Amino acid sequence: MNPVAETTGLTVEVAGRLLLDGVDLTIRPGRITALVGPSGSGKTTTGRALLGAFPPGARVTGRIRVPGPGAVGYVPQHPAAVLHPVRRAGALLADIAALRPGTRRERRERVERALRQARLPDPGTVLRRYPHQLSGGQQQRVVLAQALLLGARLIVADEPTTGQDPVTRQGLVETLADVAAQGVAVVLLSHDHDVVRRLADETVLLKAGRVVRAGPTAEVLPAPAPPAPRRSA
Structure with a gap:
């Protein structure tokens, strides 16, 4: 290997x-x-x-x-430090999904797949919240989902x-x-x-x-x- x-x-x-x-x-x-x-x-x-x-x-x-670029993801000890404070979690992930070409449906499917990989519980609620409204564990999973969306x-x-x-x-x-x-x-x-x-x-x-x-x-x-x-x- x-x-x-x-x-x-x-x-x-x-x-x-x-x-x-x-x-x-x-x-x-x-x-x-x-x-x-x-x-x-x-x-x-x-x-x-x-x-x-x-x-x-x-x-x-x-x-x-x-x-290569984007293929190494980082989950810091304090994940809030790398999340945009005035962007909802869903918007953050949608922004990253939009970096790759595809239809709106394909981008949504990529976000959903990353959320499943990161095992984010109750994603519908979490994605509507700002980073400061999330627990430390939820913040970690959002950061992890971002890295997976980038193809880490x-x-x-x-x-x-x-x-x-x-x-x-x-x-x-x-x-x-x-x-x-x-x-x-x-x-x-x-x-x-x-x-x-x-x-x-x-x-x-x-x-x-x-x-x-x-x-x-x-x-x-x-x-x-x-x-x-x-x-x-």
Whole structure:
């Protein structure tokens, strides 16, 4: 299976400080790859590099290969930041659908298909609302639907479960699993190891900008041992 995206020896330096130091990454279609590690480990820098975004003044060396324009989607931790505040969700999606040729019916069908892929509940109600009227989970799904409408072959999801209640977290896990099952590659940046164990096929552990371990999630992040049974007095 040919990779959707790759980095080889990716190094990012800002003002003499190494943010990434020779990161090699292979992302395959239909697979979920998690990037984990402590704050400052390079997860976000790596994820944003796949989007072609680097810190101001960055010196970048190595190689990055990603799909063409529009083929890499981004679901940020705070999705409201990338939604137009005075456009209803339905209008936002209709604008994107209109970027490709087709009849009004074909554009509507594309929007409906993207909503199904993003598993947006009660789309009729959601599409009539402005971003500030949506929950965090609904905002995430609208952003995801936008990326799918643009033909994304790779989705970068940045801490998508942070601050979410258990029901919303479970729904998002199922949504990302569904997206991957349809052949889209997913890169998950996360501190939530429980979610990573449930969702990711492969995991890359970063520390101080370097890959310290990579492989199947069960090997990189083995499940913690159950607590020892209490001894009766």
